[in-house]
Amino acid sequence: MAEKKVAAIVKLQLPAGKATPGPPVGSTLGPHGINLGAFTKEFNDKTAQQAGLVIPVVVTIYADRSFTFVLKTPPAAVLIKKAIGLDKGSAVPNKTKVGTITKAQIKQIAETKMPDLNCTSIESAMSMIAGAARSMGVKVED
Numbered sequence: 219m220a221e222k223k224v225a226a227i228v229k230l231q232l233p234a235g236k237a238t239p240g241p242p243v244g245s246t247l248g249p250h251g252i253n254l255g256a257f258t259k260e261f262n263d264k265t266a267q268q269a270g271l272v273i274p275v276v277v278t279i280y281a282d283r284s285f286t287f288v289l290k291t292p293p294a295a296v297l298i299k300k301a302i303g304l305d306k307g308s309a310v311p312n313k314t315k316v317g318t319i320t321k322a323q324i325k326q327i328a329e330t331k332m333p334d335l336n337c338t339s340i341e342s343a344m345s346m347i348a349g350a351a352r353s354m355g356v357k358v359e360d
Contacts (some may be wrong), residue, residue: 223281226250231293234265234273250279255351259284264289272296291334294350299326306353318357 225250228246237243239254247254257277265273274290295307302317321344328343337343348358 222284223331225268225281225283226276226279228277228279229274230277231272231274232261232265234268234271235262236269237261238264245279247279251283252277252279252285253283255285261287268292271300282346287352291331294347295354296358298347298351298354301327302356304354304356307353311353311355315357316355318359319351320359324351324358 225297228250230241230246231241238260239258243258244254247257261275271292273292276290277285277287279285298304298319299306301323302319304317306316308314308316323339324344324347328340328347329346332340332343335343335346337346351358
């Protein structure tokens with residue numbers, strides 16, 4: 219089989235199980251001519267069990283208007299907010315703390331994010347997640 223010619227690669231962040239053909243999906247993928255209904259149905263089916271999270275997705279669109287997509291792990295900030303029950307991070311993270319996260323929670327998030335992080339050990343992944351938490355105004359327990 220001949221290799222398909224890639225027309226575009228598009229990155230989106232969509233709510234799990236709740237993608238619709240409207241914006242931002244329609245306005246981003248529509249100009250490439252792919253079947254939006256098929257994309258949203260397939261995305262929603264694959265992400266239904268992760269409801270409540272934002273899922274990054276990389277869509278590869280081919281010249282014949284077919285597509286494939288790869289799901290990534292949710293952003294660290296989304297996982298941190300979910301772990302400690304926050305609505306949003308601090309507006310002034312170095313002065314105002316909005317919550318506290320434990321090492322166990324950081325380790326769990328690091329293990330979830332490991333496939334998409336550019337690090338080799340769980341300790342370095344935990345360090346990256348702890349840094350993201352601090353930049354959101356979340357205190358990291360020792």
